[in-house]
Amino acid sequence: MTYENLTLHTDKYQINMMYAHWVQGSLNDKAVFEAYFRKLPFNGGYAVFAGLERIVHYVQNLRFGDDEINYLREQEENYKEEFLEELRNFRFTGNLYAMQEGTLVFANVPLIRVEARVFEAQLIETALLNFMNFQTLIATKASRVKQVAENDILMEFGTRRAQEADAAIWGARAAYISGFHATSNMRAGMLFGIPTKGTHAHAWVQGHDTEEEAFRKYAEALPDQVTLLVDTYNTLKSGVPNAIRIARQLELQGKRMNAIRLDSGDLAYLSQRAREMLDEAGFPYVAIVASNDLDESIIFNLKAQGARIDSWGVGTQLITAADQPALGGVYKLVAREKNGEYVPVIKVSGNPEKMTNPGFKDVYRIVNKQTGRAEADYIALQEEDDVKREERIKLFDPVHPYIHKFIEGYEAIPLLHAIFVQGELVYELPTLDTIRAHHEEQIRLFWPQYLRKLNPETYRVNLSVRAWQLKMDLIHQHQE
Ligand SMILES: Nc1ncnc2c1ncn2[C@@H]1O[C@H](COP(=O)(O)OP(=O)(O)OP(=O)(O)O)[C@@H](O)[C@H]1O
Numbered sequence: 099m100t101y102e103n104l105t106l107h108t109d110k111y112q113i114n115m116m117y118a119h120w121v122q123g124s125l126n127d128k129a130v131f132e133a134y135f136r137k138l139p140f141n142g143g144y145a146v147f148a149g150l151e152r153i154v155h156y157v158q159n160l161r162f163g164d165d166e167i168n169y170l171r172e173q174e175e176n177y178k179e180e181f182l183e184e185l186r187n188f189r190f191t192g193n194l195y196a197m198q199e200g201t202l203v204f205a206n207v208p209l210i211r212v213e214a215r216v217f218e219a220q221l222i223e224t225a226l227l228n229f230m231n232f233q234t235l236i237a238t239k240a241s242r243v244k245q246v247a248e249n250d251i252l253m254e255f256g257t258r259r260a261q262e263a264d265a266a267i268w269g270a271r272a273a274y275i276s277g278f279h280a281t282s283n284m285r286a287g288m289l290f291g292i293p294t295k296g297t298h299a300h301a302w303v304q305g306h307d308t309e310e311e312a313f314r315k316y317a318e319a320l321p322d323q324v325t326l327l328v329d330t331y332n333t334l335k336s337g338v339p340n341a342i343r344i345a346r347q348l349e350l351q352g353k354r355m356n357a358i359r360l361d362s363g364d365l366a367y368l369s370q371r372a373r374e375m376l377d378e379a380g381f382p383y384v385a386i387v388a389s390n391d392l393d394e395s396i397i398f399n400l401k402a403q404g405a406r407i408d409s410w411g412v413g414t415q416l417i418t419a420a421d422q423p424a425l426g427g428v429y430k431l432v433a434r435e436k437n438g439e440y441v442p443v444i445k446v447s448g449n450p451e452k453m454t455n456p457g458f459k460d461v462y463r464i465v466n467k468q469t470g471r472a473e474a475d476y477i478a479l480q481e482e483d484d485v486k487r488e489e490r491i492k493l494f495d496p497v498h499p500y501i502h503k504f505i506e507g508y509e510a511i512p513l514l515h516a517i518f519v520q521g522e523l524v525y526e527l528p529t530l531d532t533i534r535a536h537h538e539e540q541i542r543l544f545w546p547q548y549l550r551k552l553n554p555e556t557y558r559v560n561l562s563v564r565a566w567q568l569k570m571d572l573i574h575q576h577q578e
């Protein structure tokens with residue numbers, strides 16, 4: 099059994115469509131798909147794109163090996179042997195464009211564009227969305243936590259509550275992209291180079307005759323990284339006083355205790371009292387770590403209550419994106435090859451929000467040269483040159499097209515980068531620290547009103563006049 103080959107990590111309907119294309123002789127026709135989401139998660143003002151590194155590895159390693167072929171043969175007697183033979187030669191030979199990880203992204207903006215034989219473009223939909231949706235969701239959640247604790251140390255503690263192993267490690271990576279400082283997951287540390295941190299569990303304290311003995315033995319074993327969990331019995335009556343005793347003993351050895359950790363009770367009150375006790379005892383340098391089902395709202399609230407917490411361990415709520423467990427990213431056909439040329443296609447829907455934006459398009463971030471801040475994302479047909487030349491363009495509200503403005507003196511930053519061209523990887527995957535730095539820059543690119551957690555302003559995402567006109571024309575054609 100091979101677990102590593104992700105080629106069949108797809109929905110059966112993709113293979114069915116591949117088969118039907120093969121039968122009908124249309125497998126080599128080119129298709130253009132775009133991946134995007136329609137609604138921002140967590141009622142927020144932005145999302146943080148993530149998932150590209152995993153997508154790159156996935157696309158590079160697409161192969162139907164013996165196990166995959168045999169399984170398909172067993173599963174579906176309709177699949178002809180020649181089709182299965184065709185699959186043996188399957189490689190991704192198309193073009194794939196994507197946002198850089200860590201980029202701030204918005205609803206209805208293409209985040210990934212795939213231009214490939216329909217045979218290939220169809221297969222990869224499921225996995226692409228799987229990776230993009232999960233990692234983008236967690237990176238976004240982490241960014242919200244980061245926003246409320248900008249100057250504190252943030253540790254990702256979620257593995258034990260994550261939806262299985264892949265979610266734990268890719269979630270840890272997504273959190274790091276958005277500004278977390280460390281993860282408790284050692285494998286994520288090993289695979290991605292994320293710094294790891296850890297304290298100790300209640301079991302360590304319970305496993306000794308007294309709390310003080312537990313603390314002392316722990317400090318003897320790891321004198322340079324002593325963070326003591328003080329809530330097993332009574333935080334203020336025994337935990338903190340015992341931790342202070344250990345801090346004293348460590349000073350006699352010329353060492354400094356790192357921190358105490360609070361994991362239950364009223365974290366605002368306990369942190370204030372513990373801070374006083376530590377300061378009075380002469381240990382102002384001993385930091386206070388808090389954990390216990392934390393999320394951005396609780397952290398924000400604790401800060402408003404004057405909590406004296408320096409470092410936050412955030413697990414369940416982050417790794418499971420508990421208040422919104424899925425990002426609804428979709429993958430839609432926008433153009434297809436017909437008689438050797440691309441024709442735009444649309445999906446018309448009773449729900450106007452679900453109507454797709456047809457045509458082969460590019461995305462630009464329009465940055466005001468004077469303020470250095472982003473004004474809008476602008477989606478134009480690929481052949482449109484005015485935006486590429488940074489000439490005057492019209493921004494207008496697609497729902498109320500009479501509300502518009504013309505802008506010039508802007509910089510148009512193309513957001514979709516070439517990742518694969520004709521099947522070749524042309525993109526050098528950035529280091530995780532480069533991605534993190536890119537994310538920080540992205541945060542600075544936007545006015546705070548778009549980023550705030552509560553009732554953010556809606557950032558403009560506009561179609562060019564031509565892209566909008568194309569959409570209107572196709573809607574009218576379908577209505578007729
Ligand atoms: N001052 C505070 N203001 C708002 N929320 C808080 C405050 N202190 C703690 N919390 C949060 O309230 C929740 C308390 O959870 P819970 O009722 O399980 O209490 P607990 O102290 O963990 O109890 P237990 O002893 O069973 O572990 C946690 O999510 C915690 O982060």
Ligand SMILES: O=P(O)(O)OC[C@H]1O[C@H](OP(=O)(O)OP(=O)(O)O)[C@H](O)[C@@H]1O
Pocket residue numbers: 255256258259298299300301361389390391392411412413414415
């Ligand atoms: O609350 P989260 O945000 O998910 O953070 C992780 C939690 O996991 C641990 O608890 P657990 O009860 O599993 O183990 P313990 O006995 O070490 O406290 C830890 O003490 C945190 O409370």
Ligand SMILES: O=C(O)c1cccnc1
Pocket residue numbers: 255256282295296297298359389411413
């Ligand atoms: O290091 C810790 O304190 C830790 C790690 C994972 C989960 N809970 C706590």
